[in-house]
Amino acid sequence: MEGKWSIKHSDNYIFHYIKDSLGEKDIENIINIQEQCNKHISKVLKVSMKGKIKYFLCNSREEVGVSYGDNEPCSGFSRMPNEIWAVYNEKNKCIGYHEDAHIISYNTLGVPESTFIREGLAMYFDRVWFGIDNNFWVHEYLKRNKYVSITDLINNKEFSKYSDILTYPIAGAFTEYLISLFGIERFKGFYVQLSSLRNIGFEKNFKEVFQQSVEEVEEKFKSYILSIRPNDAIEKEIVQYISNF
């Protein structure tokens, strides 16, 4: 026990959960899921993070917000060097790949200034937003003229102007496209360069590593996305989510 927390260690985590919570009831299952995520992320990125991740399972979004510091309700966040805070209750189970991908990549590759690339890598591992493939979201944004250009989103101010439902799937789908086209090593080189003193700006680094401009790759990315389409039921669901903006 450490204050209000009960503690359980696994290979790569120190889980903190509250007595008599759902987190306590499901702790073995949560450990299995996170260990699976951790091993997969580390294998794909070919990295090995030193030390364990401290995982805090909270009862409500409000509690997570208090821990973040701004008291704004929030589902989960990661804090350097090795903490993840996440809500875990009947309605909202914020576990899985996302925050772990942040912490593992920050500790082994670096922390790029670009929100687009940081969230892109986490969303690449998530693969889905509300259980729907990143690529399908982007397909619908392109089809319905809601798409926001990557040349805009690489600017952090622009990125924060738009809803997460728009920016996160685009970042994830584009990251998947880069990794499948150029391979993980080159992508990692790009990510590391953006995190380092050699950072000469997103577009210049991009051109240096991939030998093509962001615009050139984005054009091909859009054609690629338009060639993979969701079925009617999924399309309908996406339209319901995005009808408000």
Ligand SMILES: [Zn+2]
């Ligand atoms: Zn994130």
